[in-house]
Amino acid sequence: MGILRPEKLCANRKRLMEELVMGRDKAAQLQNLLEKPTGPGDSGPASAEGLLVKILGSFSTSLSLLKCACDSCELCQIPASFQVVSEDSGENSKRPAAKERRGCYKRRKTLDAWTKILPTMEDGHAWRKYGQKQILNAKFSRCYFRCTHKYDQGCLATKQVQKIQEEPHQMYQTTYFGHHTCTNTLKNSQHTLDYDPPQPYLLSFQLNNITSDVQDQHPSCPISVKTECNKEEIECNFSGKLPVAAAAESNMWADMLTMRSAHEDVISSTTTTISHDLEMDFLIDECVDFQNDFCFGEGK
DNA sequence: TTCATTTGACCTCG
């Protein structure tokens, strides 16, 4: 960790201010856009997605700048788990700030996290596995990944991948934490899925409250779903009763089945709140596609 | 030799 010279500090501070002001402006634009939604074909320069990318980029840059400034201030030490490599670090940049003891870290909050269910682990980014853990009541172990460029570019993105269904309908539940600030991606990957940032119509809900929330808000919803763990079967109005062996699969089915009705309401509602305090986020189209394949595809 | 993965230890949090 290097000490920044005064002139460098001033430049960083100026840049930090610019980034924060830009982030605020873009957020205001995004707010206007959400209050006055445009047509579905709108892809102008001020699209919600574009603004979201700019805002996230602005905050990422701001945090990096703030980190550089704090490196030179003993009063503002950032926890090691949030450290970003400064430009003048040498060999020591291969590792974060010296850890006093093994496992000395701050457990992350669930802020800025979202989940996707996909048939593959691949998402177009370079990840490095740093751990694997058997999770209670889960059929498969959970794998932990961090961005390959954590140390060379200070990218703090991480993800957890948990297999939730075996072949032939193999599925992985991937939870992402933080956004990539690195520039390197696997451009040639056939599985370059634009997971970052979250796509439109992202749903957010507490897993345990899926059924009550949806049915409270949509009493006419034709879907009846139970989400309790260890339930041996769940109801599906489309295909009758489906046997479900594991709790994880039960949860997944519940998620899938609530997507369709909620999706329509999200699209039609202009007052939908997008929360960043997420337990489970899903890209609806993917989930609905999967549901269609599984509920309808095999019966035909 | 370098880099990625595996795996047990260690730590935080609820």
Place this chain on the structure above:
DNA sequence: CGAGGTCAAATGAA
């Protein structure tokens, strides 16, 4: 106190 998240030494692959 137990479950889950991260670290880092050992090991394997390229």
